[in-house]
Amino acid sequence: xxxxxxxxxxxxxxxxxxxxxxxxxxxxxxxxxxxxxxxxxxxxxxxxxxxxxxxxxxxxxxxxxxxxxxxxxxxxxxxxxxxxxxxxxxxxxxxxxxxxxxxxxxxxxxxxxxxxxxxxxxxxxxxxxxxxxxxxxxxxxxxxxxxxxxxxxxxxxxxxxxxxxxxxxxxxxxxxxxxxxxxxxxxxxxxxxxxxxxxxxxxxxxxxxxxxxxxxxxxxxxxxxxxxxxxxxxxxxxxxxxxxxxxxxxxxxxxxxxxxxxxxxxxxxxxxxxxxxxxxxxxxxxxxxxxxxxxxxxxxxxxxxxxxxxxxxxxxxxxxxxxxxxxxxxxxxxxxxxxxxxxxxxxxxxxxxxxxxxxxxxxxxx
Amino acid sequence: xxxxxxxxxxxxxxxxxxxxxxxxxxxxxxxxxxxxxxxxxxxxxxxxxxxxxxxxxxxxxxxxxxxxxxxxxxxxxxxxxxxxxxxxxxxxxxxxxxxxxxxxxxxxxxxxxxxxxxxxxxxxxxxxxxxxxxxxxxxxxxxxxxxxxxxxxxxxxxxxxxxxxxxxxxxxxxxxxxxxxxxxxxxxxxxxxxxx
Numbered sequence: 112x113x114x115x116x117x118x119x120x121x122x123x124x125x126x127x128x129x130x131x132x133x134x135x136x137x138x139x140x141x142x143x144x145x146x147x148x149x150x151x152x153x154x155x156x157x158x159x160x161x162x163x164x165x166x167x168x169x170x171x172x173x174x175x176x177x178x179x180x181x182x183x184x185x186x187x188x189x190x191x192x193x194x195x196x197x198x199x200x201x202x203x204x205x206x207x208x209x210x211x212x213x214x215x216x217x218x219x220x221x222x223x224x225x226x227x228x229x230x231x232x233x234x235x236x237x238x239x240x241x242x243x244x245x246x247x248x249x250x251x252x253x254x255x256x257x258x259x260x261x262x263x264x265x266x267x268x269x270x271x272x273x274x275x276x277x278x279x280x281x282x283x284x285x286x287x288x289x290x291x292x293x294x295x296x297x298x299x300x301x302x303x304x305x306x307x308x309x310x311x312x313x314x315x316x317x318x319x320x321x322x323x324x325x326x327x328x329x330x331x332x333x334x335x336x337x338x339x340x341x342x343x344x345x346x347x348x349x350x351x352x353x354x355x356x357x358x359x360x361x362x363x364x365x366x367x368x369x370x371x372x373x374x375x376x377x378x379x380x381x382x383x384x385x386x387x388x389x390x391x392x393x394x395x396x397x398x399x400x401x402x403x404x405x406x407x408x409x410x411x412x413x414x415x416x417x418x419x420x421x422x423x424x425x426x427x428x429x430x431x432x433x434x435x436x437x438x439x440x441x442x443x444x445x446x447x448x449x450x451x452x453x454x455x456x457x458x459x460x461x462x463x464x465x466x467x468x469x470x471x472x473x474x475x476x477x
Numbered sequence: 478x479x480x481x482x483x484x485x486x487x488x489x490x491x492x493x494x495x496x497x498x499x500x501x502x503x504x505x506x507x508x509x510x511x512x513x514x515x516x517x518x519x520x521x522x523x524x525x526x527x528x529x530x531x532x533x534x535x536x537x538x539x540x541x542x543x544x545x546x547x548x549x550x551x552x553x554x555x556x557x558x559x560x561x562x563x564x565x566x567x568x569x570x571x572x573x574x575x576x577x578x579x580x581x582x583x584x585x586x587x588x589x590x591x592x593x594x595x596x597x598x599x600x601x602x603x604x605x606x607x608x609x610x611x612x613x614x615x616x617x618x619x620x621x622x623x624x625x626x627x628x629x630x631x632x633x634x635x636x637x638x639x640x641x642x643x644x645x646x647x648x649x650x651x652x653x654x655x656x657x658x659x660x661x662x663x664x665x666x667x668x669x670x671x672x673x
């Protein structure tokens with residue numbers, strides 16, 4: 112008995128001494144005091160030094176896109192650090208290209224704030240906020256795609272451009288042992304600032320999609336942040352729009368078309384939508400109706416695998432085939448592409464072959 | 478046992494009783510971080526420093542706390558605790574006051590916590606009943622020996638990049654074979670002095 116007590120006391124005491132020393136060191140050596148954080152040579156913050164740039168920015172309510180939560184594995188949280196960031200660490204180099212290294216790009220989750228630091232982030236990130244939204248509606252669009260309508264908390268608003276995306280957090284659940292953020296395009300109209308709608312396709316084994324498809328229920332709360340993205344409706348011109356989407360790539364196009372309808376924009380638009388089988392198609396009637404309500408709009412759905420016996424009178428083949436058939440010239444036109452990388456790649460090539468300039472092709476890879 | 482001079486132990490720990498080549502301790506970082514000479518030299522220096530400091534701390538813990546209380550069976554747990562705590566402390570100090578060294582070592586510092594050569598030295602020091610001076614000689618020697626081994630291996634691996642290694646042996650496979658050959662070569666020193 113005596114031995115047990117002595118053992119316990121000895122182990123506890125020695126561990127406590129080390130713990131005390133470490134806490135002391137953390138308070139003294141690890142404390143970098145208050146340092147100045149300068150963003151875009153414009154906004155100045157006084158922050159507590161010692162933690163990573165990413166978490167320091169989150170404390171100041173500035174959200175940098177990050178999918179891994181600061182572990183240095185996703186490489187999304189890139190910001191430009193002009194001074195005070197120290198040298199680039201070995202944990203960052205795998206994620207940075209030669210060009211990025213030259214222009215001071217760093218991973219904000221690895222770069223620590225220890226002294227006066229000057230960084231540059233895209234201006235629109237100041238608009239990014241975090242919301243705890245409530246699931247208001249949930250609906251199966253196809254066997255694998257769900258529509259989600261989220262309501263923002265009372266009194267909070269989100270202002271985004273049609274085509275931008277938000278990040279949704281999948282919490283820890285049975286079968287997922289870490290919090291992950293995944294990006295989803297906003298499908299709803301930008302005019303409704305208190306709700307957002309998402310189309311989420313099921314990916315076998317996907318952490319966030321499994322969460323949404325199998326665990327999430329109406330009335331649940333989800334953590335989202337946004338808006339992000341350079342893919343959005345360009346309102347500074349009146350070029351004819353070539354819209355191309357496959358699968359859940361329909362979401363940002365849906366938002367853009369709704370925006371055009373609500374604002375009554377007098378602009379020509381052609382929407383090429385590709386799917387595999389008839390069961391992958393959704394919102395067909397909605398887009399057909401838009402042909403009547405929008406100024407000059409044509410909806411061209413195309414199926415690459417029409418099942419036997421199904422009565423399909425639309426286009427067949429990939430979206431490329433439909434484009435080749437209907438798109439004769441690219442004079443005074445611009446393109447918006449949404450979908451998987453191979454589709455974007457091949458559509459881009461055929462658009463360029465038709466003479467469309469690079470800078471007039473906007474795309475969002477899923 | 479003949480009373481050994483600390484300096485003899487120091488030399489023996491480098492050549493005849495090298496931690497890697499005669500005890501095969503600390504192999505994980507030895508294989509993982511031996512691709513380039515500068516990084517392996519940096520890690521070797523860090524290991525030597527941590528090794529020396531933790532051996533002294535552990536010597537004091539063992540002889541002034543554990544032995545008088547009859548708790549020497551707790552040495553495994555407490556040695557690991559003290560090594561882990563020391564590395565943490567060292568990391569904070571280096572980060573604050575020697576930023577250049579911190580950026581050079583960076584991710585290797587935490588790796589040292591789980592380097593078994595460090596725990597091995599603390600345990601050998603007890604098995605072989607060294608006094609404080611002998612322990613210090615042994616720990617510095619072991620650290621230098623470990624550095625020598627990892628730098629030599631890094632040198633060989635840098636040359637090996639240009640060699641055509643059979644596909645199945647690439648990476649750790651050929652590294653282990655090289656380590657074996659190096660260990661054989663180090664046996665050549667064993668006639669000089671033996672400390673175990």
